[in-house]
Amino acid sequence: MANQNQIRKSQSLGMNFSTADYRLKKMILFSLLERHHENICYRCDLPIRSVDDLSVEHKEPWLDVDASLFWDLDNIAFSHHKCNYAKTRTDTIARKTEYEARRNQGNGGTAWCRRHQRYLPVADFAKNASRWNGLQSECQECRAKNPSRQSKKLERTTGNDPATSALATLRSTN
Ligand SMILES: [Zn+2]
Ligand SMILES: [Zn+2]
Numbered sequence: 001m002a003n004q005n006q007i008r009k010s011q012s013l014g015m016n017f018s019t020a021d022y023r024l025k026k027m028i029l030f031s032l033l034e035r036h037h038e039n040i041c042y043r044c045d046l047p048i049r050s051v052d053d054l055s056v057e058h059k060e061p062w063l064d065v066d067a068s069l070f071w072d073l074d075n076i077a078f079s080h081h082k083c084n085y086a087k088t089r090t091d092t093i094a095r096k097t098e099y100e101a102r103r104n105q106g107n108g109g110t111a112w113c114r115r116h117q118r119y120l121p122v123a124d125f126a127k128n129a130s131r132w133n134g135l136q137s138e139c140q141e142c143r144a145k146n147p148s149r150q151s152k153k154l155e156r157t158t159g160n161d162p163a164t165s166a167l168a169t170l171r172s173t174n
Contacts, residue, residue, distance in 0.1 A: 030054050033078065037115065037146075042077035043084070045114040045137055055084040111135050115142040 009017040030051040033039040039048045048054050059077050062069035069075050110119040114137045125135040126143065136143060 026054065027051050029056075039078070040114050041079045041083055043079045045112060046080075047117070048078060048080055053080050053082075055079050055081045057084050113137075113139040113142055115139075115146065 006017050009020075013020045030039065030048075033048075033054075039054075040046070041048055042057075042059070055078070057077055057079055058069060059075050060069050062075070109122045111122050111125050111133060112118070113120050113124070116139060120139050122135065124139040124141065126140055127134060128136045131137065138146070
């Protein structure tokens with residue numbers, strides 16, 4: 001039940017305060033993602049250009065599976081709304097075709113680097129058996145320049161990057 005303070009805030013903002021609060025947190029999250037060059041869709045590898053197109057999703061479904069998956073930051077991914085929506089469609093064949101069409105399949109021994117945002121020779125990529133093309137989504141040079149998830153996790157625990165800590169806090173409160 002909304003208290004007097006919440007009602008005043010809602011009236012002042014011209015919208016439900018919880019909705020406004022959620023929107024603000026999402027805007028902060030998006031701006032941090034942009035600053036860290038992590039505003040990249042986990043499904044199609046293309047940049048997410050606006051906060052309205054940002055969808056925060058769980059890679060592995062947690063409901064009726066394991067509640068700890070809900071809080072697992074490694075299970076969180078960012079995607080375009082349309083890419084996330086495509087996932088939930090029951091028509092799996094149409095969905096698969098759509099993904100394949102959207103994927104940046106390089107010609108003649110090239111693959112898409114999501115940080116460079118262009119095609120590079122396959123030889124520049126490390127192998128990743130869990131990905132659809134068997135290669136990492138970033139070239140080796142980009143991976144060397146940008147800390148991997150693993151080293152980010154270490155940064156987070158040592159807390160030497162305020163933006164990363166803020167991001168971790170935001171992620172865990174949503
Ligand atoms: Zn996408
Ligand atoms: Zn690259």
